[in-house]
Amino acid sequence: MIHIITGSTLGGAEYVGDHLSDLLQDQSLETTIHNQPALEEIPADGTWIIVTSTHGAGDYPDNIQPFIAALQNTPPRTNNLKFAVVAIGDSSYDTFCAAGKHAHVLLEDIGATPLSECFTIDIQEHPVPEDAAEEWLQSIIHQLK
Numbered sequence: 459m460i461h462i463i464t465g466s467t468l469g470g471a472e473y474v475g476d477h478l479s480d481l482l483q484d485q486s487l488e489t490t491i492h493n494q495p496a497l498e499e500i501p502a503d504g505t506w507i508i509v510t511s512t513h514g515a516g517d518y519p520d521n522i523q524p525f526i527a528a529l530q531n532t533p534p535r536t537n538n539l540k541f542a543v544v545a546i547g548d549s550s551y552d553t554f555c556a557a558g559k560h561a562h563v564l565l566e567d568i569g570a571t572p573l574s575e576c577f578t579i580d581i582q583e584h585p586v587p588e589d590a591a592e593e594w595l596q597s598i599i600h601q602l603k
């Protein structure tokens with residue numbers, strides 16, 4: 459099972475999560491989308507794809523903050539957990555994609571196995587972030603089958 463966990467304020471990261479889910483299902487892979495992620499409801503095995511934007515001054519969107527805090531405070535066993543992070547942001551901020559970059563390091567710190575580097579999408583360059591995310595997915599999808 460591939461769990462798609464989104465952090466979004468304005469909906470953009472949620473759209474990217476929906477698009478990745480559709481593409482994965484087209485390849486007969488099973489997905490569950492968590493737009494209000496709660497750590498206790500998401501098994502720490504299989505694959506997590508975290509898709510998060512950055513808000514405030516390098517902060518996580520509100521909806522994903524409790525999930526991240528729970529990961530920090532009560533990390534699950536991650537021996538069987540692979541992950542990838544898609545970070546969406548705007549390069550006009552000094553804190554470009556800070557939330558997604560933080561999530562990537564956090565998951566590595568708690569022992570999960572990365573499937574790729576943290577993938578950043580700059581909305582200045584990619585006003586439709588789904589397209590960049592789709593291209594990225596093609597580069598890692600062989601690891602998900």
Ligand SMILES: Cc1cc2nc3c(=O)[nH]c(=O)nc-3n(C[C@H](O)[C@H](O)[C@H](O)COP(=O)(O)O)c2cc1C
Nearest residue numbers: 466467468469470471511512514516547548554555
């Ligand atoms: C108030 C505000 C603060 C933002 N702060 C950052 C930031 O610190 N770093 C960054 O990379 N992008 C920042 N952004 C850009 C958003 O991450 C970007 O617009 C993203 O596409 C929003 O995705 P969402 O619709 O999922 O919330 C900010 C946007 C807003 C409106």
